[in-house]
Each structure stands twice: as C-alpha cells, then as structure tokens.
Amino acid sequence: MGLFSKQQSYLGIDFDKDSVKVVELKNEDGRPRLVTYGYLDQEIERRKLGDEAGGRNEHLAITKLITQVCHQAKTTTNKAITALPAYSVFTSILNLPTLSKKDLASAVKWEAKKVIPLPIEDMILDWKIISEDVPVTPREDTEQETETEEEVEEEKITARRFLKIKPSKAAKQYTKILLTAAPKDLVKQVIEIFKAAGMNLLSLDTESFALIRSLVGNDRAGLMIVDIGSIVTNISVVANGIPILNRSLDIGGLTITKAIANSLNISLARAEQFKFDIGISPDQHGQGNIPKTIEGSIQPIIDELKYSLNLYKSQGQKPIEKIILTGGSSLLLNLPEYLAGLLDLKVYRGDPWARVIYPEELKPVLDEIGARFSVAVGLAMRDIE
Structure with missing residues (x-):
C-alpha cells in the first residue's frame, strides 16, 4: 500500500527462499516515516520440507519474489539495504592496543585469523571501532590463560564467535573493535539477486544490528533479543547497543x-492455526495435547537461552535485564509469560514501529504484523539514524 508521495527514502528487505518482507522509510528531520510496506509468505502447505535444490533457479525465484512484493507495495525507490542470514555471519569483539589506522587494519586482519573458524581468504571482513583508549587493567584470571588449543577451538565453535577478551598483564590503552566476517560466495550471491531485481544495494547489514535499531534504540542495558522465525531461531545478547553474543538454532515455528x-x-x-489459537500454558503446566506438544518443541530453544545466559554471565559482563521477543513465531499465545516464569526475567514482544512515524489508523494492522517486520524496519532505518 502506498501511503505518501515519492521522496528520498530507503528499502529494508528481509528475505529467505520462502518469504520477503519490505519496508520503505523516509528521513523526516532525522526520524523515519513509513512510506509503504509489503510482504509475501508462501502458504505453509507449499513449503518444501527437507533439502531443496539450490543454485541459480533458487536465486531467480527469490529475485521474482522481491520484485513482486516491491511492485505490490508500490515502493518509490530502488535504494535497498538487506541483511545476511545470522547463522552465516561471524562476529567478535577485539581488544587491540591503540595503533595508527594503517597498523590497526593489519592487526585486525591478523586477529581475524585466530577467531574465524574458516579460511580468511574465503571471507569478507568488516570492522569498526566501538571505543578508543579503553584502559585495561590486570586481573587474576589464570584459568583463561591456561586454556588448551582444543578448549579454545571448542569454545569458538560452541559459543558461536563469543570469545572472552584477555586483558594484558599491564594496564594499557586499548581500542575495542567489532569484527564482522561473511563468506565471499554468499555476499556475491546476494549482490547478484539484488542486481537482477533492479535494486541499488547500498549495504549488506547484519540481522542483529537491524534488530537493535528497530527494537532497542538507545537503550544501553544488557538484554537479549530472541528472533523466532519459521525455520531458524536467532539469539543475540546485546550490551551497550552492541551484539556481543550471537547464536542460531535450526528450530522455529515450522x-x-x-x-x-x-x-x-x-x-x-x-x-498452524491450532498453534496460534491455543498457544502455550503460561504457568508451565500444559493442559491438553497441543500445549504439551508446543512445550516439547520449544524446549531446545529454552535450553539454548539458559546456556547463553550462563555463558554471558560467566564472562563477568553487566547483568541481563530483559528479553525481547520478535519474529512471526514469537506471536505464540502466552509465550512471553511462559518464558518469564522459566527464566525469571522480564520478557516481552518488541515493537519495531515504536521509533517510526506512521498514520494512527494503521496501528492495529502494524501491531499485528510487527513481529515479522523487525529486521526489515531496522534495515530501512540504517541510513536514517
């Protein structure tokens, strides 16, 4: 649906092989205003279960989906931002001695070889300075210093790029770096898809940063974002507006x-209808087959949440204050209350439209679909911040 006249704006496009969500936002005095939105989600009976043939045919199908949704939504620009799948992106926080820009770039590349479990020549690296001249003082932490190579490698794989930063033995000034890496082949595929769709791809973002923009904003508290999609659940632990722990599970609404x-x-x-109509019992004592089946199905997600919370806590970071749910499957009836009872934390569904200007009459519709659009909204906000 087209809502406003054509002006400079940006498309946030969140896609996979089964669905596309598009949000167009324009910059209005530093605040994002909704121009239009659209989405297409394949009927559940048409989803192909198990492995699918990849390659060029799949890329053409995705291109057609993106083009179709943009046409139906009557988008007014071809300037787009999209995100790589969370499970394909490696992130790490590095603490490096304060160096010149040239030396810092070399140091980041050298450190990347240590923390990325894939050949560095097959990856595209991106990094940015989070903070400079951070004093690091000595700590008694002999256990971390004596880890074997096998333990370090296991932690890198199991914790999915969440590495404890080792302080130096003497207090020095350090630069904190956020390192991001993605496979070159995947980046090339996404660029080709958007080029075929006639899009001017401005940036390849990460889902975690898109969710922080749309759901967290300027909140610097320690928190967790849980994005429960149809196929995958992504978990991000965020502190000071930076994702410091990212994990993915091949479990979702489907x-x-x-x-x-x-x-x-x-x-x-x-x-699918029963799932959303009946939901889960908030008191953790499911009555009937469906609530009990749902509880059993999401138990791996709960186990992963507990593991991530304990892993984060063991690093001596600021406490987690809340959990923000998003994604289409987060709309499961009573899910926030159920998780709050199990984890003893505040749990609620995030509102990606909270920082967006839109006509009041659209609020009921946007509230209903909001959980599915969190990534797309955050992507469209990228160049409006």
Whole structure:
C-alpha cells in the first residue's frame, strides 16, 4: 500500500527462499516515516520440507519474489539495504592496543585469523571501532590463560564467535573493535539477486544490528533479543547497543507446526492455526495435547537461552535485564509469560514501529504484523539514524 508521495527514502528487505518482507522509510528531520510496506509468505502447505535444490533457479525465484512484493507495495525507490542470514555471519569483539589506522587494519586482519573458524581468504571482513583508549587493567584470571588449543577451538565453535577478551598483564590503552566476517560466495550471491531485481544495494547489514535499531534504540542495558522465525531461531545478547553474543538454532515455528500435525494427524495448515489459537500454558503446566506438544518443541530453544545466559554471565559482563521477543513465531499465545516464569526475567514482544512515524489508523494492522517486520524496519532505518 502506498501511503505518501515519492521522496528520498530507503528499502529494508528481509528475505529467505520462502518469504520477503519490505519496508520503505523516509528521513523526516532525522526520524523515519513509513512510506509503504509489503510482504509475501508462501502458504505453509507449499513449503518444501527437507533439502531443496539450490543454485541459480533458487536465486531467480527469490529475485521474482522481491520484485513482486516491491511492485505490490508500490515502493518509490530502488535504494535497498538487506541483511545476511545470522547463522552465516561471524562476529567478535577485539581488544587491540591503540595503533595508527594503517597498523590497526593489519592487526585486525591478523586477529581475524585466530577467531574465524574458516579460511580468511574465503571471507569478507568488516570492522569498526566501538571505543578508543579503553584502559585495561590486570586481573587474576589464570584459568583463561591456561586454556588448551582444543578448549579454545571448542569454545569458538560452541559459543558461536563469543570469545572472552584477555586483558594484558599491564594496564594499557586499548581500542575495542567489532569484527564482522561473511563468506565471499554468499555476499556475491546476494549482490547478484539484488542486481537482477533492479535494486541499488547500498549495504549488506547484519540481522542483529537491524534488530537493535528497530527494537532497542538507545537503550544501553544488557538484554537479549530472541528472533523466532519459521525455520531458524536467532539469539543475540546485546550490551551497550552492541551484539556481543550471537547464536542460531535450526528450530522455529515450522518445527512446532510439524510436531502438532504429527501428533494429531492433521494437515500443516490446520496445525498452524491450532498453534496460534491455543498457544502455550503460561504457568508451565500444559493442559491438553497441543500445549504439551508446543512445550516439547520449544524446549531446545529454552535450553539454548539458559546456556547463553550462563555463558554471558560467566564472562563477568553487566547483568541481563530483559528479553525481547520478535519474529512471526514469537506471536505464540502466552509465550512471553511462559518464558518469564522459566527464566525469571522480564520478557516481552518488541515493537519495531515504536521509533517510526506512521498514520494512527494503521496501528492495529502494524501491531499485528510487527513481529515479522523487525529486521526489515531496522534495515530501512540504517541510513536514517
């Protein structure tokens, strides 16, 4: 739906092989205003279960989906920002001695070889300075200093790029760096898709930063963002507006739907309806087959949340104050209350439209679809901040 006349604006495009979400925002005195939005999600019965043929045919299909959604939404610009899948992006916080710009670039590349578990020549590196001249003082932390190579490698893989920063033995001035790396082949594929769709791709962002823009804003508290999609659940621990721990699970809403369908011997479409109509019991004592099936299906997500919280806590970081839920499957009835009871933390669904100007009459519709648009909104906000 087109809402405003054509002006300079940006498209945030969040896509996978089954769905596309598009949000167009324009800069209005430093604040994002909604221009239009659109989405397409394949019918659940049409989803291909299991492995799918990749390659060029899949890329053409995605290109057509993006073009179709933009046409239906009557977007007014081709300037786009998109994000790479969270599971394909490696991030790490580096503490490096204060150096010249040239020497710092060399140091970052050298450190990247240590923390990225893939050949560095196959990756595209990006980094930015988070803070400069950070004093690092000595600590008694002999356990970290005596880790074996096997333990370090296991931690890198298991903790998904969350590495404890080792302080030096003498107080020095350090520069804190956020390192991001992505496979070159994947970046090339995304660029080709957007070029074929006639888009001017301004930037490849990360999903975690997009979610921080749309759901967190200037909040510097320690918090967790849990994005429960159809296929994958992404977990980000955020402190001072920076994602310092990112984890991904191959479990999402479709996992729950399939479990219900198998349990009741019904179609996926009917199971999907039951899932959202009945939901989960907030007191952790599911009554009936469906709540119990849902509880069993999301148990791996709960286990991962507990693990991530404990892992983060063990690093001596600021406490986690809250958990923000997003993604289409976060709309599961009573899910925030259920998780709050299990984790003893404040849990709520995030509102990606909270920092966006839009007509009041659209609020009921935007509230209903908001959880699915959090990444797209954050992407469109990137050059408006």
